[in-house]
Structure formats: structure tokens, C-alpha cells
Amino acid sequence: MPTDAAAIASARASGDAPILRMQAINKWYGDYHALRDIDLVVDAGERIVVCGPSGSGKSTLVRTVNLLEPFEQGRVQVCGIDVAADAITRAARLAVNRRVGMVFQQFNLFPHMSVLANLTVGPVFGRGVRRAEAHELAMHYLARVGLTDHAQKRPAELSGGQQQRVAIARALCTRPQLVLFDEPTAALDPEMVNEVLQTMESLAADGMTMIVVTHEMGFARRVADRVVFMDQGQIIEIAKPDDFFERPQSRRLASFLSRILTH
Amino acid sequence: MTTHFVRDAPIDARVAPAAAIAWPRRWHRAWFASPAMSALSLLLLALFAFACVRFFDWAIVRAHWLGQSSAACPGSDGACWAFVISRWKPWLVGNYPLAQIGRAWTCFGAFALFWIWVVRRPPAARPGPVLLGFVLLPIAFLLLLIGGGPLSFVAPTQIGGLLLTLVVTLATFATALPIGLCIALGRRSEWPLVRALCGLFVEGMRAVPLLAVLFIAATLLPMFLPRGIDVDLFSRAVIAFALFNAAMAAEVFRGGLQAIGRGQIEAATTVGLSRFATLRLIVLPQAIRAVVPALVNIMIAVVKETTLLSVIGVNDLLGAVEIGAKSPDWVGEANILTSGYVFLALAYLAVCHGLSRYSRRLELSS
Ligand SMILES: Nc1ncnc2c1ncn2[C@@H]1O[C@H](COP(=O)(O)OP(=O)(O)OP(=O)(O)O)[C@@H](O)[C@H]1O
Numbered sequence: 001m002p003t004d005a006a007a008i009a010s011a012r013a014s015g016d017a018p019i020l021r022m023q024a025i026n027k028w029y030g031d032y033h034a035l036r037d038i039d040l041v042v043d044a045g046e047r048i049v050v051c052g053p054s055g056s057g058k059s060t061l062v063r064t065v066n067l068l069e070p071f072e073q074g075r076v077q078v079c080g081i082d083v084a085a086d087a088i089t090r091a092a093r094l095a096v097n098r099r100v101g102m103v104f105q106q107f108n109l110f111p112h113m114s115v116l117a118n119l120t121v122g123p124v125f126g127r128g129v130r131r132a133e134a135h136e137l138a139m140h141y142l143a144r145v146g147l148t149d150h151a152q153k154r155p156a157e158l159s160g161g162q163q164q165r166v167a168i169a170r171a172l173c174t175r176p177q178l179v180l181f182d183e184p185t186a187a188l189d190p191e192m193v194n195e196v197l198q199t200m201e202s203l204a205a206d207g208m209t210m211i212v213v214t215h216e217m218g219f220a221r222r223v224a225d226r227v228v229f230m231d232q233g234q235i236i237e238i239a240k241p242d243d244f245f246e247r248p249q250s251r252r253l254a255s256f257l258s259r260i261l262t263h
Numbered sequence: 264m265t266t267h268f269v270r271d272a273p274i275d276a277r278v279a280p281a282a283a284i285a286w287p288r289r290w291h292r293a294w295f296a297s298p299a300m301s302a303l304s305l306l307l308l309a310l311f312a313f314a315c316v317r318f319f320d321w322a323i324v325r326a327h328w329l330g331q332s333s334a335a336c337p338g339s340d341g342a343c344w345a346f347v348i349s350r351w352k353p354w355l356v357g358n359y360p361l362a363q364i365g366r367a368w369t370c371f372g373a374f375a376l377f378w379i380w381v382v383r384r385p386p387a388a389r390p391g392p393v394l395l396g397f398v399l400l401p402i403a404f405l406l407l408l409i410g411g412g413p414l415s416f417v418a419p420t421q422i423g424g425l426l427l428t429l430v431v432t433l434a435t436f437a438t439a440l441p442i443g444l445c446i447a448l449g450r451r452s453e454w455p456l457v458r459a460l461c462g463l464f465v466e467g468m469r470a471v472p473l474l475a476v477l478f479i480a481a482t483l484l485p486m487f488l489p490r491g492i493d494v495d496l497f498s499r500a501v502i503a504f505a506l507f508n509a510a511m512a513a514e515v516f517r518g519g520l521q522a523i524g525r526g527q528i529e530a531a532t533t534v535g536l537s538r539f540a541t542l543r544l545i546v547l548p549q550a551i552r553a554v555v556p557a558l559v560n561i562m563i564a565v566v567k568e569t570t571l572l573s574v575i576g577v578n579d580l581l582g583a584v585e586i587g588a589k590s591p592d593w594v595g596e597a598n599i600l601t602s603g604y605v606f607l608a609l610a611y612l613a614v615c616h617g618l619s620r621y622s623r624r625l626e627l628s629s
Pocket residue numbers: 029030032034052053054055056057058059060061
């Protein structure tokens with residue numbers, strides 16, 4: 001089995017084009033303009049953290065990347081697949097999702113399957129990987145998230161932190177070129193947040209391209225290459241972590257930071 | 264007063280006391296908490312005891328057990344089980360030929376074994392094999408009972424009594440469940456016409472009484488069929504049952520499908536599963552498991568609905584009672600007919616109570 005670093009390196013080498021390019025994305029929920037003229041380019045190997053007040057459209061943004069949410073205007077080019085607003089088909093969504101992984105706030109593990117089956121179902125039934133190979137891959141990633149002993153358990157038998165680590169392993173098993181995280185630690189009890197953040201940090205250390213929506217500012221400082229600030233469906237500021245936290249340029253970011261960093 | 268408390272010796276866990284309150288006191292509290300409750304309890308107990316004694320007296324002490332005609336059951340102060348015992352064949356198998364009755368016993372035996380297997384498996388086990396059994400059994404039973412080829416042919420309309428209840432219930436189940444599932448999926452289809460038709464079917468069936476559906480199937484259906492194709496009464500009844508209960512099953516499945524959160528489907532999408540694979544591997548296994556108790560409840564309803572078959576002239580258990588009471592040997596005392604109905608009620612009670620216990624167990628385990 002190729003090592004993770006090698007696999008990621010080869011994915012990166014396969015094209016100099018950015019992994020993700022969002023161009024003038026606009027999205028409405030009914031009359032509500034949820035995403036407004038979103039332009040964002042993410043290169044292979046980059047770690048992007050997205051933050052912003054509640055309801056600012058962070059979830060909507062990452063969910064348009066893998067086409068879970070359709071959008072009305074603009075185009076998304078992701079992992080070599082080019083999808084315009086009017087060309088969001090089931091086939092396009094499937095193609096994108098076979099290259100992009102996602103980790104949800106609520107884990108969304110399949111409760112009727114063992115942990116191992118949760119990890120293998122995607123590769124085996126989605127991409128036609130042989131069972132033995134998928135099994136080997138699953139055990140590899142379970143070891144990475146430190147849950148080898150729990151392979152045969154049901155998700156409900158695990159703690160929240162363990163479940164989220166399984167969800168991360170499940171996303172990795174599809175060999176994604178890009179992994180999206182939507183507030184992966186927001187549903188966890190405080191003592192379990194760190195085990196999940198550490199797993200994500202080790203993934204980042206391997207060079208995985210990641211877009212992470214999170215309120216964990218320590219994680220953003222340590223891991224992010226760039227931090228994106230959203231408000232009211234717009235990208236207000238994008239900056240390197242140092243500049244982002246120490247030298248915010250926009251008033252809205254400054255006031256957001258003052259609100260979340262004072263305590 | 265201490266404002267700073269530190270425990271220096273941890274408290275070891277202790278075993279819970281066997282019962283906080285001794286049983287006579289608990290019992291006393293439950294039954295005789297207040298004077299009014301005591302009076303009510305005593306009254307109800309007395310009524311219950313009185314009813315039990317009267318029934319016991321009628322059903323056992325004064326009952327007539329043996330005999331071949333109404334002469335065996337004079338008077339009306341004792342049950343006439345002779346009527347039931349001497350007519351065991353119409354009760355159990357209807358007009359099924361006596362020479363072929365081994366085939367009927369095989370069905371009863373096979374079902375008994377199957378049911379024992381179903382009840383004894385752990386409630387949390389996968390429901391797939393059980394559902395498959397419910398689909399395959401009636402096919403096997405009908406092939407065996409009707410025969411043809413090496414087995415001599417028996418017209419399906421000759422099947423009656425408890426055998427008919429069994430076969431119709433299973434056949435209804437085996438057809439109504441797949442149709443119901445398809446309709447439930449159809450109601451979620453992206454194609455508006457499919458959605459509308461499936462919705463129309465379910466709403467229509469729910470709005471019409473089963474008896475009307477049965478009459479329509481019995482009398483009107485042949486007019487719609489091309490000439491030359493003749494469907495016997497038995498099959499028409501089963502078709503009506505299947506369609507009616509498919510609508511019921513569709514509603515049950517719809518509830519199960521709705522209970523699967525959007526997150527599950529999104530997660531399946533993000534691991535690269537197609538829509539069909541998501542349905543097959545993620546949605547259906549969870550939805551079906553959630554509705555198994557409700558499906559057993561549908562089965563209870565079907566068992567009881569089979570009594571309607573006698574109205575369109577199929578020999579079910581109820582028909583066996585009524586035909587028996589009209590036969591020359593047994594005309595006479597109203598008590599004879601009553602005994603027949605009581606036996607019928609007890610037979611249904613046994614079957615349906617067993618089913619409902621099973622459904623309760625499944626509900627508790629989930
Ligand atoms: N399915 C939906 N239908 C209608 N409006 C929606 C829907 N989903 C989100 N919205 C609205 O779109 C806006 C952006 O929502 P989104 O979930 O992307 O915010 P968020 O930044 O992720 O917030 P949070 O931090 O609370 O998760 C919100 O105002 C929300 O009310």
C-alpha cells in the first residue's frame with residue numbers, strides 16, 4: 001500500500017491547477033441570499049480554516065464545494081471537475097464526492113454497521129475496490145486514528161470523540177484529494193475535543209488538503225495556511241493566521257475577534 | 264458551617280436493596296390506597312371472578328364434548344364443543360380433500376417450525392432472513408397445496424378454515440410488503456407522475472373499506488380482465504387483500520424512510536455511494552429495521568381481516584362456523600353457534616396475541 005504522504009504527493013503532482021477554484025458563487029435559500037459572490041482558490045496541500053459568526057454561511061460554503069448544496073450562479077472547479085451552476089447533476093455530485101471527503105459536525109456514521117463496515121462501504125460499493133484491499137485500507141486508517149481495537153463495534157458503543165475519529169478515518173478511506181470539515185468538534189464534550197484536533201493536525205502534517213470550518217482558534221493558529229472570515233454570506237477577509245489574528249484589516253473581523261478572544 | 268468540603272475516604276458502591284417496600288405493603292398501596300379505590304378494586308375483582316366462574320362453568324363443567332349431531336348438546340347452559348370437535352376438518356382445512364390432507368399438515372408443521380425459529384432468534388438480529396422467509400413460505404405453500412405435476416391438483420377454492428387463514432395471511436404479506444415498499448419509494452420519486460399515482464393509490468385504498476375492495480375484486484374485477492382469463496375467487500380475494508394491505512404497508516414504510524435523517528444520505532454521498540447504493544445499503548436496512556414491529560401489527564390486522572372472506576363466499580374459519588351451524592346435523596340450539604364463535608374468538612386470540620407479544624418484544628429491543 002502506498003504511504004499517505006506518497007499518495008498525497010502523487011495527487012498533488014497530478015496537476016498544477018489548484019484543487020479548488022470557486023468563481024462568483026451565489027446561492028439563495030428561497031429569498032435569502034446565503035452566499036454572495038464567493039471567490040476562493042485552494043492549492044493542493046493548503047490548509048484553510050473558515051470562521052465567522054453563526055449563520056454567516058460557513059456550512060453552506062463547504063457544502064457547495066462537494067455539491068451537497070446546489071447553487072444558482074457561478075462555477076466550482078474541484079479536483080479537476082468543472083461544474084457550473086446549471087450543470088449540477090447527480091453524476092457530477094457523485095464524481096466530485098469520489099474525490100472529496102467530508103467530516104460532519106454530527107459524525108453521521110452509519111449506525112447499523114460496524115466501524116469497519118462504515119469504513120469499507122464507500123470504497124467497496126462506491127469505487128469498486130476489492131473487499132480485501134478495502135479492509136486493509138480501513139485497518140490502516142483505523143490505526144492512524146488510534147481505534148484498531150474498536151473495528152467490530154457499532155458506532156453507538158463509542159464515545160463522541162471516538163466516533164468523530166472514525167468519521168475522519170471513513171473520509172480518508174475514500175482516498176480523497178481534499179477533505180472538508182464542518183465544525184468537527186462542535187458536538188463534542190470538551191474533554192474529547194483535543195483527541196479529534198490532534199488527529200486532524202497529524203493529517204495536516206501529512207500534507208492533506210483541508211478546508212476546516214471551526215471555532216477552535218488555537219487550531220487555526222497552529223495549522224492553517226490561510227484563515228477565511230465570513231459574514232452575511234460573504235468572504236470578508238482572507239489572511240495568514242498571524243495577520244488574521246494580530247492585524248485584522250476589516251472592522252467586522254476585528255469586532256468578531258474581540259468578541260471571541262476576550263474570554 | 265463548612266464552606267470547603269473535601270472527601271477523604273471514597274464511598275464504595277453498595278448493592279441496591281432487594282425491595283425498598285415489602286410486597287404486601289406495595290400490593291396494598293396499589294389496590295387499596297383509599298376507601299374509594301378499595302371499593303372499586305373489590306368490585307372489579309368480584310366482577311372478574313364472577314365472569315371467570317361463569318365462563319368456566321359454561322366452557323368446561325357443563326360443556327358437551329362428544330357427539331355427531333345437535334342431539335349431543337341439549338339445553339344451552341353448557342358449551343357445545345362436540346360441534347367443534349366433530350367438525351375439525353372444515354375448521355382446519357375447509358374442503359381440502361381428505362386423501363391429500365398430509366399436504367396441509369406439512370404446511371402447518373413447516374409454519375410452526377418457521378415461527379419457532381423466528382421467535383427464538385435475538386430481536387436485534389438482521390430482519391432480512393425473516394422477511395425472506397415470509398416471502399418464500401407462501402409461494403412454497405401454495406405450490407404444495409394446489410399441486411399439479413406429480414401432485415394431484417386441488418382447486419385453491421377448496422382450501423379453507425385455519426389453513427386458508429394461514430395461506431392468505433402469508434400470501435398477502437408476501438405480496439403486500441414488496442408492493443408497499445415500491446409505493447413508498449414511488450411517493451418519494453423525482454418523477455411527478457409516479458409520485459401522484461402512488462399517492463393516489465394509497466389515499467384511495469385508505470379511504471375505501473376493505474369489504475368494498477373485496478366485493479369489487481370478487482365481482483367487478485372479472486369485467487376488467489380480457490375474456491378467457493379466469494381468475495378464481497381465491498386469487499381475487501388474495502389480490503384484493505394484497506392491494507389493500509400494500510397501501511397500509513406503504514404508509515408504514517414511508518414513516519420508516521422519513522425517519523432516516525438527511526445526514527445519513529449526505530454521509531453516504533460523501534463516501535462516494537450512488538443513489539441506488541445509498542438506498543440499498545444505508546437507507547433501507549435502517550428503515551426496514553425500524554418498521555418491523557409495525558409490519559407485525561399489519562400482519563395481525565390481516566389475520567383478523569381474513570374473517571371477511573366468508574362474506575364473498577370463501578370458506579374461512581368464520582364461514583366454517585356458519586356453514587356448520589346450518590348443516591342438517593347441527594341445526595337447533597343457538598348455543599351451538601355461540602360455541603362455534605367462542606372457539607373462533609379463542610383461536611384468533613391465540614394467534615394474534617402471539618403476534619402482538621412478538622411485536623412488543625421487537626419494539627422494546629429497538
Ligand atoms: N436549508 C436551509 N433553508 C433555508 N435557510 C437555510 C438553510 N440552511 C441554512 N440556511 C440559512 O443560511 C444561512 C447560512 O447558514 P449556514 O448553516 O451556512 O451558517 P453557518 O455559518 O454554518 O452557521 P453555524 O455557525 O450556526 O453553523 C443562515 O442564515 C441559515 O439560516
